[in-house]
Amino acid sequence: MFRVMRTIFVREARDLLRDKRALLFLFAVPLAVPLLGAVAGVFVVWQIARQAGQGIPILVVNGDQLPGLVAKLEESQVLDLVGMPSDPEQALQSGELMAVLEIPPGTGALLEAEEPITLKLTSSRNGWLPDFAVLAIQGALSDYGNEVLTDRLSRRDLGREWLEPIRLERMTAAPTGVAATAVVASEEAPSSLTSIFLPLLVTSWALSGGLSLVASMTVGEKERHTMESLLVTPASRVGIVLGKVALSVVVSTITIGLWSLDSLGYTFLLSAMSSGFSGLAASFSVQFGALGLVVLWLALLMLPFMTMANGLVAAVCTFAKNYRESGLFLTVLQLLLPGIALLAVFAVVTRPPAAVYALPVVGVLVAMRDLFGGGIAPGALVLAWGAAALYAVGSVLLAAYAFSREWALMRGV
Amino acid sequence: MIETQKLTKHFRKLVAVDGVSFVCCDGEVFGLLGPNGAGKTTILRLIASVLKPTAGAALVDGLDTSRESARVRARVGLLVESAGLYDRFSPREHLRFYGRLHGLDGPQLDRRVDALLEMLEMADFADRRAEGFSAGMRRRVVLGQALIHDPPNVILDEPTASLDVMSTRSVRALIDRFRQEGRCVLISTHLMAEAQRLCDRVAIIHMGQLQAVGTPAELIAQAGAGNLEEAFVRIVGEERLRTDLWAQSRQRRWYQFWRRRRRV
Numbered sequence: 139m140f141r142v143m144r145t146i147f148v149r150e151a152r153d154l155l156r157d158k159r160a161l162l163f164l165f166a167v168p169l170a171v172p173l174l175g176a177v178a179g180v181f182v183v184w185q186i187a188r189q190a191g192q193g194i195p196i197l198v199v200n201g202d203q204l205p206g207l208v209a210k211l212e213e214s215q216v217l218d219l220v221g222m223p224s225d226p227e228q229a230l231q232s233g234e235l236m237a238v239l240e241i242p243p244g245t246g247a248l249l250e251a252e253e254p255i256t257l258k259l260t261s262s263r264n265g266w267l268p269d270f271a272v273l274a275i276q277g278a279l280s281d282y283g284n285e286v287l288t289d290r291l292s293r294r295d296l297g298r299e300w301l302e303p304i305r306l307e308r309m310t311a312a313p314t315g316v317a318a319t320a321v322v323a324s325e326e327a328p329s330s331l332t333s334i335f336l337p338l339l340v341t342s343w344a345l346s347g348g349l350s351l352v353a354s355m356t357v358g359e360k361e362r363h364t365m366e367s368l369l370v371t372p373a374s375r376v377g378i379v380l381g382k383v384a385l386s387v388v389v390s391t392i393t394i395g396l397w398s399l400d401s402l403g404y405t406f407l408l409s410a411m412s413s414g415f416s417g418l419a420a421s422f423s424v425q426f427g428a429l430g431l432v433v434l435w436l437a438l439l440m441l442p443f444m445t446m447a448n449g450l451v452a453a454v455c456t457f458a459k460n461y462r463e464s465g466l467f468l469t470v471l472q473l474l475l476p477g478i479a480l481l482a483v484f485a486v487v488t489r490p491p492a493a494v495y496a497l498p499v500v501g502v503l504v505a506m507r508d509l510f511g512g513g514i515a516p517g518a519l520v521l522a523w524g525a526a527a528l529y530a531v532g533s534v535l536l537a538a539y540a541f542s543r544e545w546a547l548m549r550g551v
Numbered sequence: 552m553i554e555t556q557k558l559t560k561h562f563r564k565l566v567a568v569d570g571v572s573f574v575c576c577d578g579e580v581f582g583l584l585g586p587n588g589a590g591k592t593t594i595l596r597l598i599a600s601v602l603k604p605t606a607g608a609a610l611v612d613g614l615d616t617s618r619e620s621a622r623v624r625a626r627v628g629l630l631v632e633s634a635g636l637y638d639r640f641s642p643r644e645h646l647r648f649y650g651r652l653h654g655l656d657g658p659q660l661d662r663r664v665d666a667l668l669e670m671l672e673m674a675d676f677a678d679r680r681a682e683g684f685s686a687g688m689r690r691r692v693v694l695g696q697a698l699i700h701d702p703p704n705v706i707l708d709e710p711t712a713s714l715d716v717m718s719t720r721s722v723r724a725l726i727d728r729f730r731q732e733g734r735c736v737l738i739s740t741h742l743m744a745e746a747q748r749l750c751d752r753v754a755i756i757h758m759g760q761l762q763a764v765g766t767p768a769e770l771i772a773q774a775g776a777g778n779l780e781e782a783f784v785r786i787v788g789e790e791r792l793r794t795d796l797w798a799q800s801r802q803r804r805w806y807q808f809w810r811r812r813r814r815v
Contacts, residue, residue, distance in 0.1 A: 141651075142652060145648065145652060149637075149640075149648050152639075152640075152644075153637060153639055153640070156639040157639065362635040362637065362638075363631075363634055363635030364634070364636070364637060366596075366629075366631045366634060367629075367631060367634050367635075367649070367693065367696055367697075368652075369601050370599050370600075370601055370624055370627070370631075370697075371624060371649060371653055372621040372622070372625045372653065372654070374621075544602055544603060548601075548602065
């Protein structure tokens with residue numbers, strides 16, 4: 139049986155490696171997306187730097203009312219304060235000016251009297267540069283406002299803490315469970331958003347990676363008229379199915395790995411952008427340090443889940459008469475599994491009874507949710523994995539059963 | 552040797568094969584002759600254990616196709632009429648793949664592949680991908696797949712269908728060679744001239760039933776006809792051929808309608 143499995147695996151893998159289109163969709167897209175993102179990012183940064191070098195032209199009307207604010211705006215490296223044009227409105231529309239900050243007459247006196255003041259900011263609709271100018275003006279306003287506030291407080295012998303009478307120190311209680319403890323022990327504990335989106339992402343990944351491949355390997359044999367030649371060999375049907383499912387699981391794992399690397403890459407990039415390259419190093423240590431155990435458990439849970447999904451798809455596609463029919467069946471699966479994932483995430487209570495972790499599909503997804511939500515007992519985790527492994531074996535056996543039944547195999551042949 | 556004993560196959564209400572019995576000996580070319588839809592391909596599939604009979608039995612070298620299907624498949628080479636190829640694989644890779652599925656490996660497989668490439672005149676395109684192959688080239692590759700394990704029983708479904716003159720001559724020469732090698736050769740065809748030229752004995756199949764068995768000469772004499780085509784028409788009956796084929800197509804239509812209704 140293993141010999142047949144290996145032969146089928148090698149044939150299908152070789153076929154896939156020669157199929158440029160399939161390779162493009164499976165592997166090139168996740169590889170190209172970060173590359174495109176990087177190119178776009180470099181372009182945007184280059185544009186900003188170029189424009190910042192020249193200065194974004196803005197006009198301040200009645201700047202003499204608030205000389206402190208004007209000084210702050212002049213300090214900004216990206217803004218260029220220009221003189222009053224003949225027609226400011228026309229200059230805004232043509233893009234000659236990116237923004238106009240209007241300080242009403244008498245504003246200086248009102249501010250001195252500690253009365254509220256209102257400034258008027260009008261920006262151009264000329265690409266994204268006006269937005270950038272508005273951000274810079276808001277930054278300068280915020281700095282100036284803080285200075286004014288600090289000055290007013292010091293006149294009354296008060297510190298800034300006077301503005302914040304109640305402080306809240308937020309902590310998280312350590313849940314039971316080895317993996318969960320590791321998560322919460324880190325500063326960067328995964329948010330509840332992760333625990334919600336992860337099961338949904340895993341479901342779509344498990345289906346999307348090997349889905350078209352499994353269809354091509356099963357119903358594709360019927361479409362190519364190669365099914366009968368395969369059936370007339372003495373090769374074990376279980377071996378044939380195992381070879382096909384094994385390849386689809388490998389491909390799914392690689393694609394999931396690539397997409398996950400993309401996500402990590404973006405996380406690191408954002409971290410580096412917000413806190414410099416020291417932030418990147420910190421982010422790296424958090425991801426691979428404290429979360430290591432959780433990621434390991436996640437991989438352990440995903441493997442049987444993917445096998446189950448691919449086995450199920452193989453069984454359905456073996457029964458299908460042609461690609462069109464398999465497409466209809468798979469649409470139902472694609473709607474059903476994310477539906478179950480949603481149910482698992484939102485409808486199942488936190489810390490459910492142990493039996494829930496043994497339910498097909500729901501069990502694994504709830505385990506993933508709780509793993510990242512910070513509350514799962516080790517026993518429940520093992521139960522979820524064991525049940526998922528059993529369902530994986532069951533779905534592969536179902537595919538093998540379909541592959542040995544005349545009514546399934548000969549449909550459309 | 553291939554033997555069928557009251558072989559019967561139903562597809563739900565459709566009777567595709569109805570109590571067919573015949574024997575095809577080693578060193579003999581036995582032809583199943585009948586119009587399209589007569590049940591010839593179903594009989595071949597039952598013998599190759601791709602399908603399971605509803606009743607009766609098919610034996611290959613004394614092995615029951617239902618009970619010992621894996622051993623039967625190892626002793627049978629089936630050329631399917633509509634068999635396709637993996638477009639991104641070369642003929643050599645096809646032969647190696649099917650050889651491995653038949654349990655061959657190493658130098659034994661290499662020798663067998665080389666021998667088949669030479670025997671079926673595929674050396675010129677042995678390492679070219681199958682995409683864009685002509686019908687004749689494809690048929691040779693599929694035939695190679697069926698023969699990779701050197702089976703003592705060869706089953707050929709419409710072996711010369713859609714082939715050009717030269718390819719047809721090659722296939723006919725090959726069938727003669729199988730006979731000389733002492734293999735049991737079972738072919739199905741609706742081409743009377745081909746059956747008359749190739750087969751030692753012929754079974755006339757109509758509506759899944761066996762109408763007559765004998766050598767082409769015996770059947771021609773039995774019907775008092777000038778050739779096998781005429782003998783076939785006389786044995787089955789011209790009127791029956793027309794009405795039965797119409798009834799069969801109507802039955803198929805009803806069967807399909809009934810299946811659709813059931814699905815609804």
